[in-house]
Amino acid sequence: MRTLQLGTTGPQVSALGLGCMGMSALYGDADRAESIATVHAALEAGVTLLDTGDFYAMGHNEMLVGEALRAAPAARREQALVSVKFGALRDPDGGWTGYDGRPAAVRNFAAYSLQRLGVDHIDVYRIARLDPDVPIEETVGAIAELVEKGYVRHIGLSEVGADTIRRAAATAPIADLQIEYSLISRGIEDRILPTVSELGIGITAYGVLSRGLISGHFTRDRQLGTNDFRAFSPRFQGANLDHNLGLVEALRKIAEQKGVSVAQLAIAWVLSRGPRHGAAIVPLIGARTRDRLSEALGALDVTLDETDLATVEAAVPADAAAGARYPDMQMSHLDSER
Ligand SMILES: NC(=O)c1ccc[n+]([C@@H]2O[C@H](COP(=O)([O-])OP(=O)(O)OC[C@H]3O[C@@H](n4cnc5c(N)ncnc54)[C@H](OP(=O)(O)O)[C@@H]3O)[C@@H](O)[C@H]2O)c1
Numbered sequence: 478m479r480t481l482q483l484g485t486t487g488p489q490v491s492a493l494g495l496g497c498m499g500m501s502a503l504y505g506d507a508d509r510a511e512s513i514a515t516v517h518a519a520l521e522a523g524v525t526l527l528d529t530g531d532f533y534a535m536g537h538n539e540m541l542v543g544e545a546l547r548a549a550p551a552a553r554r555e556q557a558l559v560s561v562k563f564g565a566l567r568d569p570d571g572g573w574t575g576y577d578g579r580p581a582a583v584r585n586f587a588a589y590s591l592q593r594l595g596v597d598h599i600d601v602y603r604i605a606r607l608d609p610d611v612p613i614e615e616t617v618g619a620i621a622e623l624v625e626k627g628y629v630r631h632i633g634l635s636e637v638g639a640d641t642i643r644r645a646a647a648t649a650p651i652a653d654l655q656i657e658y659s660l661i662s663r664g665i666e667d668r669i670l671p672t673v674s675e676l677g678i679g680i681t682a683y684g685v686l687s688r689g690l691i692s693g694h695f696t697r698d699r700q701l702g703t704n705d706f707r708a709f710s711p712r713f714q715g716a717n718l719d720h721n722l723g724l725v726e727a728l729r730k731i732a733e734q735k736g737v738s739v740a741q742l743a744i745a746w747v748l749s750r751g752p753r754h755g756a757a758i759v760p761l762i763g764a765r766t767r768d769r770l771s772e773a774l775g776a777l778d779v780t781l782d783e784t785d786l787a788t789v790e791a792a793v794p795a796d797a798a799a800g801a802r803y804p805d806m807q808m809s810h811l812d813s814e815r
Contacts, residue, residue: 478523479777481757485677487631487652488558488600492748492777494526495519495770496683496761501538504688505705507765509541516545518767520553522774528655528681528761530562530605531590539593547595558600560681561590562635562655564616565605571704576810578608580619587623601652603633607812613641614648621649633681637812639672646676653679656813658758659687660746660789661712661724661798669813670754679757684802685747686740686763687712691725693732693739711800720799727792737779740769744776746789 479492498504500512516527529538539561546554563586566574577586583604590599602623604616623629631652634645645651654673658665662684673680686692690712697718701708712721725739732742744760751758764770781789801808808814 478525480525481679481751481759483601483631483653483679483681483757483759484651484673486650487679487757490526490558490759491524492759493524493744493774494528494560494681494759494761495524496528496763497538497542497765498528498530498533499763500541500765501534502704503533503706504763504765505702511767512541512765513545513548515765515767515770516542517549517553518770519764520549520557522770524774525556526558526560526681526759526761528560528562528683529594530565531586531593532562532565532567532605535567536589536593539590543593543595559594559596560601560603560633560655561594561599562603562605563587563590564608576604576606576608578604578611578613578616580615580622583616583619584623587628591628598627599629601631601633602629603635603655605635606810607637607641613637613645617645617648617651624649634678636810638815639668641812642669642672642676642678646678651676651678653681653757653759655681655683655761657684657802658682658747658750659685659691660728660743660793661687661691661721662802663795664814666754666795670756674755679759680751681759681761682747683761683763685744685760687721687798687802688763690721691728691739691743693725693729695722695725697722709804710802711804712798712802714800717800724793724797728789731785731788731792735779735785737775738772740772741776741779742781742789744773745779745781746786748776749781749786
């Protein structure tokens, strides 16, 4: 497994990380045993970075990751670096009620996460969304205190824009920014990528397959339950979905000519962006089965030369997607979109 350093102050991590969210929440039902087997297969393949959030099914995902780590061979467990997001507030109906980045809340969230994960430290800790009522300096400062006490190793950010990134980096060393980045979500290229590159901050990219939309496996007739984000996501609705699946068919032709899958082509494209933008970019793969994981890991063997890249970008230009990447209410929480 190739590795790279996540920003100038961050940890050395595998070139692909495993995002565990879908094993508990947001993409409909998942199989717990298969999820744990997928975490183990990822560790076995050399993946070192596991991403979770305390609000993914209200602690369920952290407990699942903790269980997987405890059941893994010691050497595999020790290689694992756990990245945790906090700050999203939930209610018993599963609703999302805001964000809390106050220092006392940061310490409280961390105490619960350490317990649920069953670890003595969190490798990368970040607030999921900027709390509009709390200056980022206070939230990052509270994480920095946890770093001093040994409960956290590195500080990350999530879905914040260039100005907030600069303020955070002036407060404490920042390892990485976690943000959506894919062939059809390229908003970070204008201001955010140049900023992280200048400041020596890495990127952990999520939604690299646009939540399965550009994986090559998503079909028009897929039934989405009310526990599936995609049932409400603008890109998966009506004419938007038809248009976006048309883009996937254009990618499929290119993938077939290269003898790779659509998902591998889409992941390889994101992998190719790091050297292009002078930043460490690590795709977080949302696999929750060993088959999907194996397909995703195959992207590490795909080389895209300049002709391939030009062909891909001609088929899917930067602004080609129909529909925003989140519903309006959730878009309004994204500091990165301001
Ligand atoms: N910071 C943030 O705001 C934020 C937001 C969202 C996610 N994240 C993190 O980023 C991680 C990845 O995000 P994501 O899950 O949206 O990523 P993604 O890779 O774009 O989407 C995962 C979806 O793609 C489908 N898929 C099809 N083929 C796949 C393959 N070969 N490998 C992997 N998935 C495949 C999965 O399918 P199936 O339905 O077949 O399982 C799943 O539904 C999450 O797990 C979470 O840790 C962070």
